[in-house]
Amino acid sequence: MTCKDAMDLYCYLDQGEPLPADLEAHLASCPTCTQWVQRMDSVLQLYKRSGQHPIPTPIEDRILAAIEALEATPTPKPGLTLSPGKWMLPGVFLLLGILGIPFSTVFSVFASQPGGNLEVLVPVVLGAAFTTYAAFFTGYNLEWLKKKFLT
Structure with a gap:
């Protein structure tokens, strides 16, 4: 040793x-x-x-x-919870916006340009809008979603 x-x-x-x-x-x-x-x-x-x-x-x-x-120590309750009015109204506006895209003048400018079409632009905008909505919904209602689907 x-x-x-x-x-x-x-x-x-x-x-x-x-x-x-x-x-x-x-x-x-x-x-x-x-x-x-x-x-x-x-x-x-x-x-x-x-x-x-x-x-x-x-x-x-x-x-x-x-x-x-x-x-x-008691854990504080989250301030923002799921309420149908809080999330259904923006969801309806998102759906109306999605349905109104083909009739929008903003997108018709891109479609009227030479070689321009909406085949790429529309899915990108739709994907960004839906992803943003889903991210905010999930973030603000994470505790409710965990209780609903994990228990």
């Missing part, structure tokens, strides 16, 4: 835990590590006796306490 291995093993042990046989054998043959372990023990004893600074609680206890505190 090397000195580094011995120091690492000693640091991983719990305080007051008996030393493994290979560590005791190394300490018996290495005065440097023996002095280092004695210094570590004396520092720990001084720290325990000081009384001013209690030994900190393990990190697991602090994490569990933080989780319990988070679970105890």
Whole structure:
């Protein structure tokens, strides 16, 4: 066992835990590590006796306490929820807009140009409009949709 291995093993042990046989054998043959372990023990004893600074609680206890505190706090309800009027009216306007595209003067300008047609422009605009509507609907009603379809 090397000195580094011995120091690492000693640091991983719990305080007051008996030393493994290979560590005791190394300490018996290495005065440097023996002095280092004695210094570590004396520092720990001084720290325990000081009384001013209690030994900190393990990190697991602090994490569990933080989780319990988070679970105890009520989660706020989302402000925007699904209401038929809020989403049906824009959906109707979107549908009317889709149906009115062939009669629109904006699109007729593109269709009347040489080589211009609506075969590309109409699907792009329709796709963008529908995707935007669906994204906003899903974003604002995510909790309702999760309850509806995942339970």
